Amino acid sequence: EDKVVQSPLSLVVHEGDTVTLNCSYEVTNFRSLLWYKQEKKAPTFLFMLTSSGIEKKSGRLSSILDKKELFSILNITATQTGDSAIYLCAVELSSNTGKLIFGQGTTLQVKP
Amino acid sequence: ETGVTQTPRHLVMGMTNKKSLKCEQHLGHNAMYWYKQSAKKPLELMFVYNFKEQTENNSVPSRFSPECPNSSHLFLHLHTLQPEDSALYLCASSPVGVSYEQYFGPGTRLTVT
Numbered sequence: 001e002d003k004v005v006q007s008p009l010s011l012v013v014h015e016g017d018t019v020t021l022n023c024s025y026e027v028t029n030f031r032s033l034l035w036y037k038q039e040k041k042a043p044t045f046l047f048m049l050t051s052s053g054i055e056k057k058s059g060r061l062s063s064i065l066d067k068k069e070l071f072s073i074l075n076i077t078a079t080q081t082g083d084s085a086i087y088l089c090a091v092e093l094s095s096n097t098g099k100l101i102f103g104q105g106t107t108l109q110v111k112p
Numbered sequence: 113e114t115g116v117t118q119t120p121r122h123l124v125m126g127m128t129n130k131k132s133l134k135c136e137q138h139l140g141h142n143a144m145y146w147y148k149q150s151a152k153k154p155l156e157l158m159f160v161y162n163f164k165e166q167t168e169n170n171s172v173p174s175r176f177s178p179e180c181p182n183s184s185h186l187f188l189h190l191h192t193l194q195p196e197d198s199a200l201y202l203c204a205s206s207p208v209g210v211s212y213e214q215y216f217g218p219g220t221r222l223t224v225t
Binding site: 004032034040041042043044045048088090092098099100101102103104105 | 116143145152153154155156157160162167168170200202206208209211212213214215216217218219
């Protein structure tokens, strides 16, 4: 059964801290790994990763994929209260059905 | 209006009621998705439609009935639901074959009493 597991499930940090969120997966027919940020309701897309070892970066957020060990990490440096959200990891399958397998999410709370 | 919109944003219904959720996208996409998000569970794909044709039904109970009359609109018809069906129902759209470019709507918070 295809599975995506995120850790930790929740995290509380203070502004300025650096956090690392983890995502491991076991799927057949891997195509890409995706990170989303969910504030309030609609998840918004952060990164898509397809190749091992190539870091994707957007401001204070960065992510990298290890296809040999089947995991990805999302780093947030110098956290701000606006980073408080649920961070979702998903794996896109190559079946062309549009199916994404999501992890449970990591709830991040950044305190002032 | 731009992006993906969903109505209603909140819905409370009894187990014998029939209601429908509506999703509309203004992005020119041809793939649309229904997801269920329950507390402390992964976001769960329910249905996928490509060019109005259903391509994925993730073993969803028949009390949930999707309808996709055109590439811009997606409905989820609900009848005889159970309290455990209470969840956030999210709609998304993307270009066909580019599922990583899914844009999500704000969701409908459904409570079944």
